[in-house]
Amino acid sequence: MIEFVLLAVGAIAGAFLRYVMVASPKTILGLPVNVLAVNVVGSFILGLFSVLAVALNLNSNYSLFATTGFCGAFTTMSSFALETSNLMDSNRYILVALNILANVGLSLGAVLGGKAVGNSLTARFLD
Numbered sequence: 001m002i003e004f005v006l007l008a009v010g011a012i013a014g015a016f017l018r019y020v021m022v023a024s025p026k027t028i029l030g031l032p033v034n035v036l037a038v039n040v041v042g043s044f045i046l047g048l049f050s051v052l053a054v055a056l057n058l059n060s061n062y063s064l065f066a067t068t069g070f071c072g073a074f075t076t077m078s079s080f081a082l083e084t085s086n087l088m089d090s091n092r093y094i095l096v097a098l099n100i101l102a103n104v105g106l107s108l109g110a111v112l113g114g115k116a117v118g119n120s121l122t123a124r125f126l127d
Contacts (some may be wrong), residue, residue: 006064009065011070032100038075042107046075047117047118049063050067081117084096
């Protein structure tokens with residue numbers, strides 16, 4: 001039962017924070033950046049937590065809360081797909097390509113960055 005509570009609390013927190021971050025849409029040169037920021041920040045958190053959870057030998061309930069609950073509700077593939085589709089509908093194909101490259105590339109980079117920070121923290125404080 002505690003697993004469901006942790007999952008729900010993480011999801012509520014992630015969904016609320018995503019709502020706050022995308023409530024006022026912003027663009028840079030026509031590129032929507034709110035969802036991009038959410039996906040990059042969420043990817044960094046996921047990468048960082050994936051390393052710290054193992055290094056600190058955390059109970060799997062913490063992962064359920066942080067990864068499946070929080071990051072799952074915080075990040076958003078469907079909004080990224082919708083924004084990309086909207087750019088396609090308005091024939092803004094350069095922005096379509098840029099949006100895809102930015103979301104995928106920066107999110108992957110953020111996961112790798114989060115893992116690097118996690119490895120650095122564990123090497124410094126746990127070894």
